[in-house]
Amino acid sequence: MSTSSSRNGDMTANRHAAVNDFNIHVATANGSGSQTSNMVLLRAIFQMGIPVCGKNLFPSNIQGLPTWFTIRVNKDGYIARREKTDILVAMNPDTAPDDVKKQEPGTMVVYDEPLKLNQGREDLIFYPVPFDQLVKPVCPEAKLRKLVRNMIYDGILASLLDIEMVEIENALKKQFKKKTKAVQLNFDAAKAGYEYARENLAKQDFFRVERMNKTAGKIIIDGNSAAAMGSLFAGVTVFTWYPITPSSSLGEALIEYTKRYRIDPETKKATFAIVQAEDELAAIGMAIGGSWAGARAMTATSGPGISLMAEFIGLAYYAEIPIVVFDIQRVGPSTGLPTRTMQGDILFAATLSHGDTKHPMLLPCSVEECFIMAGEAFDLTEEFQTPVFVMSDLDLGMNYWMSDPFKYPDKPYNRGKVLSAADLERVGKFARYKDVDGDGIPYRTLPGTRHPLAPYFTRGSGHNERAAYSEKPEDYKNNMDRLARKFETMRARVPAPAIEENSQIKIGIIGYGTSHWAIEESRDVLREQHGLPTNYLRLRAYPFSNEVIDFIRRHDRVYVVDQNRDAQMLSLFRLELSAEEIAKLHSVRHYDGLPIVPNTIFRAILSREKEGFSASKPPVEKVVFA
Amino acid sequence: MSTEVAAPVIKQAKLNRIGLEIAPYRGGKTTLCAGCGHNAITERIIDAFFEMGIDPYNVAKFSGIGCSSKSPAYFLEATHGFNAVHGRMPAVATGAMLANHKLLGIGVSGDGDTVSIGMGQFVHMMRRNVPMIYIIEDNGCYGLTKGQFSATADLGSKLKTGVVNELPPVDTCAMAIELGATFVARSFSGDKKQLLAILKAALAHRGTAMIDVISPCVTFNDHDGSTKSYSYVKDHEELLSDVSFVPFFEDIAVDYEPGTTKEVTMHDGSRVFLHKLPADYDPSNQLHAIRILGESHKRGELLTGIFYINSVSKDFIQLLNLVDEPLSALPTERVRPKPHALDELMEELK
Numbered sequence: 001m002s003t004s005s006s007r008n009g010d011m012t013a014n015r016h017a018a019v020n021d022f023n024i025h026v027a028t029a030n031g032s033g034s035q036t037s038n039m040v041l042l043r044a045i046f047q048m049g050i051p052v053c054g055k056n057l058f059p060s061n062i063q064g065l066p067t068w069f070t071i072r073v074n075k076d077g078y079i080a081r082r083e084k085t086d087i088l089v090a091m092n093p094d095t096a097p098d099d100v101k102k103q104e105p106g107t108m109v110v111y112d113e114p115l116k117l118n119q120g121r122e123d124l125i126f127y128p129v130p131f132d133q134l135v136k137p138v139c140p141e142a143k144l145r146k147l148v149r150n151m152i153y154d155g156i157l158a159s160l161l162d163i164e165m166v167e168i169e170n171a172l173k174k175q176f177k178k179k180t181k182a183v184q185l186n187f188d189a190a191k192a193g194y195e196y197a198r199e200n201l202a203k204q205d206f207f208r209v210e211r212m213n214k215t216a217g218k219i220i221i222d223g224n225s226a227a228a229m230g231s232l233f234a235g236v237t238v239f240t241w242y243p244i245t246p247s248s249s250l251g252e253a254l255i256e257y258t259k260r261y262r263i264d265p266e267t268k269k270a271t272f273a274i275v276q277a278e279d280e281l282a283a284i285g286m287a288i289g290g291s292w293a294g295a296r297a298m299t300a301t302s303g304p305g306i307s308l309m310a311e312f313i314g315l316a317y318y319a320e321i322p323i324v325v326f327d328i329q330r331v332g333p334s335t336g337l338p339t340r341t342m343q344g345d346i347l348f349a350a351t352l353s354h355g356d357t358k359h360p361m362l363l364p365c366s367v368e369e370c371f372i373m374a375g376e377a378f379d380l381t382e383e384f385q386t387p388v389f390v391m392s393d394l395d396l397g398m399n400y401w402m403s404d405p406f407k408y409p410d411k412p413y414n415r416g417k418v419l420s421a422a423d424l425e426r427v428g429k430f431a432r433y434k435d436v437d438g439d440g441i442p443y444r445t446l447p448g449t450r451h452p453l454a455p456y457f458t459r460g461s462g463h464n465e466r467a468a469y470s471e472k473p474e475d476y477k478n479n480m481d482r483l484a485r486k487f488e489t490m491r492a493r494v495p496a497p498a499i500e501e502n503s504q505i506k507i508g509i510i511g512y513g514t515s516h517w518a519i520e521e522s523r524d525v526l527r528e529q530h531g532l533p534t535n536y537l538r539l540r541a542y543p544f545s546n547e548v549i550d551f552i553r554r555h556d557r558v559y560v561v562d563q564n565r566d567a568q569m570l571s572l573f574r575l576e577l578s579a580e581e582i583a584k585l586h587s588v589r590h591y592d593g594l595p596i597v598p599n600t601i602f603r604a605i606l607s608r609e610k611e612g613f614s615a616s617k618p619p620v621e622k623v624v625f626a
Numbered sequence: 627m628s629t630e631v632a633a634p635v636i637k638q639a640k641l642n643r644i645g646l647e648i649a650p651y652r653g654g655k656t657t658l659c660a661g662c663g664h665n666a667i668t669e670r671i672i673d674a675f676f677e678m679g680i681d682p683y684n685v686a687k688f689s690g691i692g693c694s695s696k697s698p699a700y701f702l703e704a705t706h707g708f709n710a711v712h713g714r715m716p717a718v719a720t721g722a723m724l725a726n727h728k729l730l731g732i733g734v735s736g737d738g739d740t741v742s743i744g745m746g747q748f749v750h751m752m753r754r755n756v757p758m759i760y761i762i763e764d765n766g767c768y769g770l771t772k773g774q775f776s777a778t779a780d781l782g783s784k785l786k787t788g789v790v791n792e793l794p795p796v797d798t799c800a801m802a803i804e805l806g807a808t809f810v811a812r813s814f815s816g817d818k819k820q821l822l823a824i825l826k827a828a829l830a831h832r833g834t835a836m837i838d839v840i841s842p843c844v845t846f847n848d849h850d851g852s853t854k855s856y857s858y859v860k861d862h863e864e865l866l867s868d869v870s871f872v873p874f875f876e877d878i879a880v881d882y883e884p885g886t887t888k889e890v891t892m893h894d895g896s897r898v899f900l901h902k903l904p905a906d907y908d909p910s911n912q913l914h915a916i917r918i919l920g921e922s923h924k925r926g927e928l929l930t931g932i933f934y935i936n937s938v939s940k941d942f943i944q945l946l947n948l949v950d951e952p953l954s955a956l957p958t959e960r961v962r963p964k965p966h967a968l969d970e971l972m973e974e975l976k
Contacts, residue, residue: 174974217976218976219972219975219976220975221975229968229971232963233962233963233968234962235956235958235961235962236961237725237953237954237956237961238721238724238725238953240721257971260967261963261967262961262963264949264960267949267950268947269947269948269949269950270946270947270948270949271949271953271956271960271961272953272961273724273725273946273948273953274946275720275724275946277717277750278746278747278750279746281714281717281746281747282714282716282717282720282746282747282750283717284717285710285711285714285716285717285718285720285721285747286717286718286720286721286724287721288717288718288721289688289708289710289717289718289719289720289721289722289723289724289725290721290722290724290725290953291721291725292708292718292721292722292725293686293721293722293723293725293726293729293952293954294725294726294952294953294954294955295721295724295725295726295953295954296961297721297725311711312711312714315710315711405972405975405976406968406972408965408968409962410965412958413958413962445706446706446726446954447685447686447705447706447722447726447729448683448684448686448706448726448728448729448952448954449683449706450681450683450684451683452650452704454683454706455682455683455703455704455705455706455707456706456707457698457699457706457707457708457709458706458707458708458709459709460709469654469699
């Protein structure tokens, strides 16, 4: 391979290390079968021990509209999205000219030769590939060519970037499992690309991979599959759902896992009920009915579904029925950007429904937490007899993340305060909504309990301690005050925040969910490149525990990172803090529909910090975002 | 007033076949209007459950919102009940039956709760054949919000205010049959004998037993010009057949002339006799049922009786192939896969 050092020197002058540190953007049309080739590319690099993260940036469409798959390769393990493209694979004829136009100088472009993209941009590095010509001999069956064609760019990149072909083959085997014919066909296509590149493309760039050992033992999984797996091991027995992007794959994964692991070996019958309901109104209703009758029940949805579930969630709050709701958040409404990510339902979910209602939320930042928090959500909802939301988002739910393998949850399930007939016989009394233990949490019985004390009539807020119909002011208030006590009890029981703190540092960052990865990278940039060290608290749940409030009190300024326009998490803090504490909070927001990038965060914090802060001059609140 | 003190008569309370008095089958005092058809239905439910010897601890009762949906508080005191949200009792009941299919479910809804706001859930419950009884207490109006028309109000029926209904009614029975419900009947709250027989037959059925009970609203829809008033229903009711019911635990011979009666054996072995049924009518034929309902509408009659029984179709629990024990009763070791399952899944993702 020949390189022209002088030319490359100019082009990559302002680029840092190009070994195991670059971003690949594959631009294809939706429905053109690029999923396999993209996953294989991601996995092959991952299997070489190099940290990766794969994100699908796609429109609401089945076929034809442009879609981008981005792979961030980073030797230091940063896996947040980056805006910059280092390597563009331009496969979509409709967007290719525009995709090329947008690139910064020095970007490497692999493209379909007939598109003639190399005209007009002398500052890019072009690798033309005659895809149609290459695919014909390896795939005689014309019907399959469209699907196999994309594997060729895996081979091209393998050659150009030094990705080991054996890892491409291993990744294909992972992808297709026992379908050896599919593995062979796709691998032949990759090989065709690889050989073409070796013979015809002279290496003109500095990007390449080198085997490392940073991914040994790790897995790659999407958050929805992880959440489904967590629910499986949490012993979910009733799952009722209605398909909605980006939560559908959670339901589909759960169906797959339950079929594999929850069919009784002796009777071949199911230890679970999964129902695709007629709408979200029914999905939540069935789950609530199931939970009322003693099942571990859950549903999964996204913002528009949450809207439809609002009335039932209110009933479940007042009637005190456990229920787990996975909210895979996205941009709203349905005719908005349904396939784009957002932390969009934080405020909505926190107080969902009419009257005085408030709900706990768990805030996973990783696929591992999707797994763990599924279990925590079931324990929490049954312990507290109140709906629990798990606030994932499209970025976490539908994209591919590296993780340590999940640990087996061997802790016993917490099924909460449920009285059996024997318990009732022993205790001799039962009042469904009485605060016996002083924690606000009452006892319940399940239908079918054979004891005269067991039955009660479930209704909303119009009841006394014995669940009898009442509209007396004192009964209503008594009940509402107990529900508030229950919520207070929860503060110390929800997952604790993750805190990284040095007491010398007075600037703090509070983040949650998928912002975590961009926050971590931002903190390194701020410290290493700008001499600005920060402390960090990652919220893992709402309601806020005392640790969260104390963290704010200990700092001079606290940046709260939200992936929404209206600073939704910061707004929840405003409801609980004093004016003085609120004045410490500054909002960092990212809301363009794409996953948050480190630039958004560190630039906002830098510009804020540079403005200068002093006791005499309180900061002026203004919107700071990228 | 007599000055003589009579010796107190100690009446032995009647016990049913499982040794219970009627008390646990009764409920709280009704808060519905005096004379409301719903109260009569409540009485028949109490009788049917008592006489059939159903264990009240093993029942779950459900309702939506409206006058009708208050009534589960007035029967089966010894039973867990769930007053859900408007039009969405079917979902709650479905979920509960999935969690514990050993329960005997009974849902009470109204014409507004079922046919307007709850139409979406009603049709899907019928499709799924969830094993439970679904009663519509049908008065053609919204009683609890002071008498507006519902979607079962007949064409030309008049409100007290003189407003005439100009939209066609929904026939819940024809629709349920069309959708795959497996037991479909209509009765009248004022017809004690027929309603009791139909309720008992519903208790003997496995699958969704849908019963539309015309139940006049004495306060808002019992005047001249209403087609859901007591007098109108009495004048226009036509029986598809006389229904009699022989429970599985009674060995009674029923005499009838050959060719005049159809006998149907229910899931639990009980027998339903449909006397004086039209000769060519087959109660297991959906098309017969839908046709006869359409024809009676054209004649301006209110046809009552059991229209359709299908004892063959799988119910939703069978379709989902659920284990024999209630899902709610499964211990951890049966719902948490073993560590090797997680190891296997992790290995696939490495």
